[in-house]
Amino acid sequence: MSPLLYYALPTLGSYVLLSIFLLRRPRLLHTPWVPAFCPRLGAHRGGSGERLENTMEAMENSMAQRADLLELDCQLTRDGVVVVSHDENLLRQSGVNRDVGSLDFEELPLYKEELEVYFSPGHFAHGSDQHMVRLEDLFQRFPRMPMSVEIKGENEQLIHKIASLVRSFDRSEITIWASEKSSVMKKCRAANPEMPFCFTISRGFWLLLLYYVGLLPFIPIPEKFFMCFLPTIINRTYFPFSYSGLNQLCAVVSKWLIMRKSLIQHLEQRGVQVIFWCLNEESDFEVAYSLGATGVITDYPTALRHYLDNRRAAA
Structure with missing residues (x-):
């Protein structure tokens, strides 16, 4: 083994383990923002x-x-x-x-x-x-x-x-x-x-990059809200592109990038509230809340209120 690999591999391994550890325990480095409100139904x-x-x-x-x-x-x-x-x-x-x-x-x-x-x-x-x-x-x-x-x-x-x-x-x-x-x-x-x-589009991409290279636990986050589309609605109720092929590709890629429970939990523990839009079907409500999202923005507040009340009663 070359001297470079001899030192680099243990260092990389230590960095990965530390990043994973702090991703799950962000309050060791950051004091979370205490929100004035918690929007479950937008x-x-x-x-x-x-x-x-x-x-x-x-x-x-x-x-x-x-x-x-x-x-x-x-x-x-x-x-x-x-x-x-x-x-x-x-x-x-x-x-x-x-x-x-x-x-x-x-x-x-x-x-x-x-x-x-x-x-x-x-x-x-x-x-x-x-x-x-x-x-x-x-x-x-x-x-x-x-x-x-x-x-x-x-x-x-x-x-x-x-x-x-x-x-x-x-x-x-x-x-x-x-x-x-x-x-x-x-x-x-x-x-x-x-x-x-909220996060802007470019800041959202920056957030994802930091998450995947393991630097997110070490970087301050000034934003207090991560408002993002739920990838599973692409090509069903949300069509960002005029070509169905591009919409299908966007759905697959964004689902892989965004729908990460560890990412959402990390943001929530740091005081960043995660809100998915614009969800109008009960199956999408279920996906969003099962990922750990703070809330959902919908066109149908009556349907979402019915879902939340039933979910609370079941719990």
């Missing part, structure tokens, strides 16, 4: 499978099902009002081919009478309330309800207005910054650093 767009998405009626319906988290997306109107809307362009939601930012709040059109549920293709939601709602209205109506606010574009005015609203309603601890882009998240954190925040 309502996607306010519960867009049961009422028209992002309307006050949808939020009220989710509250009736004892939701723990409202998942929202925000846009900014021409007159500087923060409204709850997934799309910037209103064509899908309202049939009007205009951007939110090109209209004043009072000019915003009503939602269509029915909207297809994005993560349940072929299913449609209806409701008596067709009005778009201001984020401020939700903060006033549900002052202590945790909410996740996703920012899709690099609109600094929108980010600062949301940060200001959160501060004025004294809800920094229960409002989560969410964004797919790290550049946007950087601006969000600067605008209100007191708010907990």
